[in-house]
Amino acid sequence: xxxxxxxxxxxxxxxxxxxxxxxxxxxxAAHYAVxxxxxxxxxxxxxxxVGDVVMAGTPLFFDKNNPEVLFVSPVSGVVDAVNRGxxxxxxxxxxxxxxxxxxxxxxxxxxAKASRQEVIDTILNSGLWPMMIQRPFGVIxxxxxxxxxxxxxxxxxxxxxxxxxxxxxxxxxNIQKGxxxxxxxxxxxxxxxxxxxxxxxxxxxxxVEKHTFAGAHPAGNVGVQIHNIDPINKxxxxxxxxxxxxxxxxxxxxxxxxxxxxxxxxxxxxLIEPKYVSIITGxxxxxxxxxxxxxxxxxxxxxxxxxxxxxxxxxxxxxxxxNQISVIPEGDNYELFGWAMPRxxxxxxxxxxxxxxxxxxxxxxxTNLNGGERPFILSGLxxxxxxxxxxxxxxxxxxxxxxxxxxxNLGIYEVIEEDLALCEFVDPSxxxxxxxxxxxxxxxxKELS
Amino acid sequence: MKELxxxxxxxxxxxxxxxxxxxxxxxxxxxxxxxxxxKTVTNKGAHIRDCIDMKRVMIVVVVALMPALLFGxxxxxxxxxxxxxDVAAASDILGCFWFGLLKVLPxxxxxxxxxxxxxxxxxxSRGHELSEGFLVSGMLIPLVMPVDVPLWMVAVSxxxxxxxxxxxxxxxxxxxxxPALLARAFxxxxxxxxxxxxKVWVADITSSKGEGLVDGxxxxxxxxxxxEAATAGAKSFDWGTLPMDSLIGTIPGSIGETSFIAIMIGAxxxxxxxxASWKIMLSVFAGGYLMGVLFNLIGxxxxxxxxxxxxxxxxxxxxxxxxxxxDPVTSAQTCxxxxxxxxxxxxxxxxxxxxxxGYPEGMMLSIxxxxxxxxxxxxxxxxxxxxxxxxRVKIAK
Numbered sequence: 063x064x065x066x067x068x069x070x071x072x073x074x075x076x077x078x079x080x081x082x083x084x085x086x087x088x089x090x091a092a093h094y095a096v097x098x099x100x101x102x103x104x105x106x107x108x109x110x111x112v113g114d115v116v117m118a119g120t121p122l123f124f125d126k127n128n129p130e131v132l133f134v135s136p137v138s139g140v141v142d143a144v145n146r147g148x149x150x151x152x153x154x155x156x157x158x159x160x161x162x163x164x165x166x167x168x169x170x171x172x173x174a175k176a177s178r179q180e181v182i183d184t185i186l187n188s189g190l191w192p193m194m195i196q197r198p199f200g201v202i203x204x205x206x207x208x209x210x211x212x213x214x215x216x217x218x219x220x221x222x223x224x225x226x227x228x229x230x231x232x233x234x235x236n237i238q239k240g241x242x243x244x245x246x247x248x249x250x251x252x253x254x255x256x257x258x259x260x261x262x263x264x265x266x267x268x269x270v271e272k273h274t275f276a277g278a279h280p281a282g283n284v285g286v287q288i289h290n291i292d293p294i295n296k297x298x299x300x301x302x303x304x305x306x307x308x309x310x311x312x313x314x315x316x317x318x319x320x321x322x323x324x325x326x327x328x329x330x331x332x333l334i335e336p337k338y339v340s341i342i343t344g345x346x347x348x349x350x351x352x353x354x355x356x357x358x359x360x361x362x363x364x365x366x367x368x369x370x371x372x373x374x375x376x377x378x379x380x381x382x383x384x385n386q387i388s389v390i391p392e393g394d395n396y397e398l399f400g401w402a403m404p405r406x407x408x409x410x411x412x413x414x415x416x417x418x419x420x421x422x423x424x425x426x427x428x429t430n431l432n433g434g435e436r437p438f439i440l441s442g443l444x445x446x447x448x449x450x451x452x453x454x455x456x457x458x459x460x461x462x463x464x465x466x467x468x469x470x471n472l473g474i475y476e477v478i479e480e481d482l483a484l485c486e487f488v489d490p491s492x493x494x495x496x497x498x499x500x501x502x503x504x505x506x507x508k509e510l511s
Numbered sequence: 512m513k514e515l516x517x518x519x520x521x522x523x524x525x526x527x528x529x530x531x532x533x534x535x536x537x538x539x540x541x542x543x544x545x546x547x548x549x550k551t552v553t554n555k556g557a558h559i560r561d562c563i564d565m566k567r568v569m570i571v572v573v574v575a576l577m578p579a580l581l582f583g584x585x586x587x588x589x590x591x592x593x594x595x596x597d598v599a600a601a602s603d604i605l606g607c608f609w610f611g612l613l614k615v616l617p618x619x620x621x622x623x624x625x626x627x628x629x630x631x632x633x634x635x636s637r638g639h640e641l642s643e644g645f646l647v648s649g650m651l652i653p654l655v656m657p658v659d660v661p662l663w664m665v666a667v668s669x670x671x672x673x674x675x676x677x678x679x680x681x682x683x684x685x686x687x688x689x690p691a692l693l694a695r696a697f698x699x700x701x702x703x704x705x706x707x708x709x710k711v712w713v714a715d716i717t718s719s720k721g722e723g724l725v726d727g728x729x730x731x732x733x734x735x736x737x738x739e740a741a742t743a744g745a746k747s748f749d750w751g752t753l754p755m756d757s758l759i760g761t762i763p764g765s766i767g768e769t770s771f772i773a774i775m776i777g778a779x780x781x782x783x784x785x786x787a788s789w790k791i792m793l794s795v796f797a798g799g800y801l802m803g804v805l806f807n808l809i810g811x812x813x814x815x816x817x818x819x820x821x822x823x824x825x826x827x828x829x830x831x832x833x834x835x836x837x838d839p840v841t842s843a844q845t846c847x848x849x850x851x852x853x854x855x856x857x858x859x860x861x862x863x864x865x866x867x868x869g870y871p872e873g874m875m876l877s878i879x880x881x882x883x884x885x886x887x888x889x890x891x892x893x894x895x896x897x898x899x900x901x902x903r904v905k906i907a908k
Contacts, residue, residue, distance in 0.1 A: 075559070221559070295904040368558045390559065393552050398512050400548030401566040408562035413784045414571050415562060429552040433564025434544060434640045437684030440568065441844035442788055451900075455844065456893055471897040479556070486556050490563045491684075496556035 066258055067290050069277030069449040073411060073484055075221040076424045077368065081327035081336045081386075083228050088339050090161070091349030094137045095154040095379040096122055100372075101192055102201045103507070106133070106152045114141045119166030119320035121189060122155045131202060134189025136322040136344040138164040154379065157344075165319040173242050173315065181246045185311070188320050192382070193307040194247075197288060197300050199503050200478035209301040211250035211292060214241075216264055216305050217257035217275075219282030220367035220480075224327035224385040226305060227263050228338065233309045234266055240303075240312030241269050247301070255287040277449065279369075285481045289450045294475050306385055326350075326380070330368075330389035331426035332361045347378045351389055362429050364388040369487060370480035370496065393430025401433070408432070411447075411488050436491040447484035450476060454485050458495055461502030466509050469502055478503070519543055537634040541641035569643040571786050575777035576650050576834065580615075582773040583766040587611030587658045590763050591714040596725035611658075614714050615766055618653040621662050625669045626652070633678045644683030644690075644840075645673065651691030651834060654767025655827065655875075656698070657711040659718075664702055668694040688882045689841045692875055699875070709735065712763035732764050733757065734826045734864065734871040741814035742868040748813040750821075757824040768830040771823075778833040787837035790846065791853040795832035798857025799823055806865050814865045822861050831874040832857070841882040845892040852888055856881045 098106040105126040110116060116139065121132040139159040147153045171184050182205050185191045194203040203209070217226050230237065244252045251271045256264055258276040273291055280286045284302045294300055303311070306324055314320055322343040328350060329336045334357055341350060351363055353376075364371035365381040368388050372381065380387065397403075409417045409425045417423065444454045452473040460468035479496035486495040525531045526539035543549075545566075553560060588607030591614075592600040600606055626649045634641040652669055672694035677686040698706050709731040710716050716730055729736065733753055740748050756762050760770020768774075781787035803819025810816055822828060836842060836856050843852035856877050863873025870876075 077559075293903060295900075297904075362552075362558060364558055370557065373554075373558065388558075394550045396516055396547040396550050398515070398547055400562075401564055402570065405562050410561050410563045412561070412563040412567070412786075414567050414786065427559040429558050430548070430560070431551045431553055432548060432560050432562045433566065434549065434551070436565045436640075436642055437682070439565060439644070439684045440839045441842070442790075442839075442846060442849070445846070451896065453845065453893060453896060471900065472893070473900060483557050487559065488561045488563075490561070490565055490568055492560065492564065494555045 066274045066276055067287075069275065069281045069286070069290070071446050071449040072219075072278035072280055073447055073488070074219065074278045075369075075409065075427070075487070076422070077221045077329075077390075078331040078424045078426045079329050079333055079336045079389075080222055081224065081329040081338055083225065083338065085325060085338045085340060088341055088345075088349060090137075090159050091341070091345040093142060093156050093158055093346045093379075094135070094139075094342065094344040095156045095346070096133050096135070096344055097154045097379055097381070098123070098133075098152055100381045100383070101125075101133070103127070104131075104133075104192075104202065106155075108144065108152065108155070110141050110155070112141050112144060115139075116141060116157060117164045117166040118322070119168065119189065122157075123152070125202075128202075128204070130186050130205065131191050132186060132189045133192060134166075134320060136320075136342050165321065168314070168318040168320075170318040171315060173246060176246070178246055181243060184315075185243070188314055190307075190311050190314060190320065193303055193311060195302045195304075195383075197285065197294055197302060197478070198475035199507060200285075201507070203301045204299075207299045209248045209250065210294075210298050211253055212244045212248050212301045212303070213253045213255070213284050213288050213291070214244075214270075214303055214305050214308055215255045215282055215284040215287055217255070217260060217282045218367075218385065219257075219279035220369055220483075221279070222327070222329040222386065222388050223282065223367055224325075224329075224338070226385065227260055229306060229325040229327075229385060230263070230309065233306075234264070236309040236312035236316065237264075237305065238267055238269075238312065239315050240308035241267060243311060243315055244301075244303070244308070245269055253287075253291055255282075255284070255291075257282070280447075280449065280481060280484060283480055285476065285478055286449055289452075289476055296470060296475060298475075304383055304385070307383070324385070326384070327386040328355075328389070329386060330361075332356050332358060332389045332391055341380060343380060343382050345380045347374055347380060347387070348376050350380065351387055352376065356389060358391070360392045360394070361389050362392050364390070368427070369483035391426060391428040393428030393432075395430070397430075412490070431492055433490065433492050435493060438491055438493065440490060443488060443490075444485040447488055448481065450481070452476065454482055454495070457502075458482075458493070458498055461498050461505070464505060466506065469506060474499075474502055474506055516547065519546065534635065537639065537641055538631050541631070541634070544640070565643045568786055569646045571784050572647045572781065572834075573650055575780040575786075576647075576654065576767070578773040578776040579654060579767040579770065579830065579834075580650070581608075582760055582770040583654060583768075584608050584611030584615050586760055586769055587614050587714055587766060589761060590712070594713045594716065594725065594728055594730065595723050610714075614658050615653060617662055618656060618658075618660070618665050618766075619650070621665045622652040622669050623649040625666045626673050629670060629673045629678070633682065637682075639682065642683035644677070648672070648677075648690045652694045654830070654834075655691060655695045655765050657706055657764075658714045658766055659711045659716065660698065660705060664698055664705060665694075668697040668701075671697045684840055686840055687886075688879055689835055689838045692835055692879055692882075695875055696879060712765075730763055732826065732871070733762055737814055737817065738864070738868050738871040741812040741865075745813050748817070754818075754821060754824060757821075765827060765830075768827040771829050774829045774833050778829075781833065781837070787833070788839070788842070788849055790849040791837045791842055792832055794850045794853030795836050795857040796823055798854035798859075799828060799832075799861045800857070802858040802861035806861070822864070826864075826872050827874040828857075828860060831860070831878055835874075835878050836881075841885065843885040843888050843892075845889050848885070848888040848892045852881050852885055855884070 106123040137159040196203040366384040588610035676693040860873040860877035
């Protein structure tokens with residue numbers, strides 16, 4: 063086995079309300095939707111209209127810039143609505159599901175005989191291509207690239223993250239099939255990162271290069287793992303895929319059906335019963351988390367984890383790349399002399415507060431910014447939470463200055479938002495680092511196109 | 512508490528756009544956020560945030576300055592009564608403190624009023640929130656001034672430091688030089704007689720024109736005395752109780768810089784809370800000490816032969832190392848850079864003291880010099896990172 067890669071930098075934020083390891087199967091949701099804005103840089107062109115009957119696997123729209131990339135319905139039913147926003151921008155394509163689900167039957171491909179291009183075409187047609195994410199930039203992979211390698215992480219370390227071992231129980235066959243598919247897509251290696259102590263669950267998988275990691279968040283971020291296994295250099299492309307999505311891909315290659323069923327964690331201090339549920343991607347949030355499942359109603363629901371997830375309303379839909387929904391209290395209240403108080407119920411990495419005295423205490427952190435935005439003042443703090451050979455503040459400043467050369471030199475190819483989320487969390491200057499980084503990445507993409 | 516919040520909410524519209532006092536928006540905002548942490552919630556990026564903010568950081572530094580300030584007040588009284596031969600008063604600790612309090616408080620008030628006034632004006636004109644940086648600068652400025660400095664000079668130097676040192680660069684976080692040191696440097700070069708020599712370090716000597724002083728009194732700081740002895744070619748220097756006195760701080764000097772122990776209590780607070788960089792602090796002391804040892808090896812005059820660790824105790828060395836060199840904005844930002852930056856500050860400070868007889872205190876200029884060089888040091892450290900990244904490409908190919 064490979065050596066253990068120990069990451070010393072990082073932080074596990076202890077939050078209340080981690081999901082109990084009990085799985086409930088939820089009834090079908092009233093609506094499912096595909097939300098184009100969940101996919102970065104995609105301009106949707108519709109393939110269906112309201113009233114059309116669709117099956118699970120029927121394309122709903124394609125990307126105007128990459129017409130081969132299809133986005134399919136996760137369920138069978140009737141297209142109920144196409145909700146539009148300003149300038150008729152398509153916000154969501156809503157499908158009302160049938161009672162009995164029907165799956166579009168695709169031909170089952172023989173991987174041993176199929177060429178790389180044929181495998182790519184099959185994935186594109188199935189609508190599962192958007193699961194393939196490329197680095198740099200964290201956008202949907204471009205099928206014309208030959209990735210140097212493909213990386214899969216088998217664990218998550220973010221606050222309240224789902225225990226993927228629990229989620230993936232019994233999925234090894236599908237994952238193995240998925241890995242076989244990935245091996246067709248790259249001339250390089252397929253890397254699988256394991257968490258120290260959890261290696262056994264994935265013992266039977268073969269055809270992958272296994273790496274064992276130890277350390278706090280963001281050790282589970284695939285970007286951090288790539289940096290420590292085989293960093294991305296200028297001009298190189300690697301692909302990544304979420305491991306549960308990989309299982310979905312593998313299942314598709316075994317059955318010829320697009321089955322977007324997933325197990326996810328619903329977690330957070332405001333939930334009465336944090337647990338695991340099995341759902342289908344795109345399910346209405348209301349079917350998963352509603353007024354009755356929360357202790358109080360002034361909450362924020364997050365598609366993903368509290369550090370890098372996207373906030374969603376109860377009328378929203380579950381996003382495709384995430385394995386959890388987090389529910390945390392909104393912090394829209396004033397706090398008298400908060401900055402001078404001991405604040406025993408709040409968490410800080412700084413010893414100016416006292417949470418370091420209680421390392422095992424769990425917190426119900428709210429969404430208050432806890433201060434006002436200031437210029438960068440402190441130094442040496444941010445590097446401690448990024449286990450990469452990158453100077454986050456210099457990178458952020460290069461982006462603010464829109465200095466493309468500097469961004470490139472300082473490592474923008476190697477990071478996406480989630481990798482800087484901890485730096486943003488600990489920042490006393492409250493700078494929106496994730497947003498700035500995404501703006502920088504957008505500028506880079508524009509520059510390179 | 513509710514009443515207070517209701518009151519603030521009631522008057523708030525007056526200060527918002529279109530309100531009667533909208534020109535005072537930043538000022539109102541500063542006071543409001545001082546009273547209440549705002550209800551702003553995260554809307555982009557991380558949904559949860561560490562509960563630390565700049566107010567907390569800055570207030571910790573101010574707290575860390577308290578031991579030096581309180582001892583400084585006591586020492587102002589002590590030096591005064593000693594100089595005028597009032598033995599009974601000099602042994603009355605509370606009396607000394609009270610005397611010092613009355614002398615020092617006006618300087619602090621002038622520094623804060625002038626500095627914050629300018630900060631409020633700039634914040635308003637830029638439409639920014641008021642930055643907390645001056646909470647610390649406003650306390651540092653009095654502590655690096657001699658007690659007999661005229662108040663108008665404090666006002667002028669503070670204004671210079673805030674406007675030229677900070678605001679022209681864009682405010683806190685953007686400045687190149689430490690504002691408090693800039694204030695001190697301004698007084699030093701603009702009004703040299705007032706801040707050097709033997710008269711200014713003890714309260715009331717200037718105004719009394721030397722009458723009533725005890726026989727043989729010299730108000731010189733130990734550094735000046737040693738420097739003069741060395742220049743005069745003295746064979747030996749009577750150290751007497753100087754090491755112990757400077758450890759405790761009962762020597763003439765700027766208000767806050769004399770007591771090594773009080774400064775170290777502050778250092779402990781800063782290091783314990785992690786607000787200041789131990790790397791910088793340690794390397795400043797290491798740089799100063801090693802430079803002192805080097806001079807010991809060379810030898811030649813009393814200053815060069817002075818035990819190396821005296822350098823760390825005397826003058827503004829410890830104060831500069833703990834509170835000035837570690838200013839996160841003007842110091843080096845990178846880990847390796849901090850070691851280089853700190854080491855050079857210590858070494859150059861001692862070099863200036865010993866080699867330049869006309870300039871007994873090297874700490875201030877040494878830090879200002881390295882403030883100017885810090886971006887250069889960081890540049891090379893970051894360049895090394897870029898080279899590592901580029902080399903990877905070549906190996907890959």
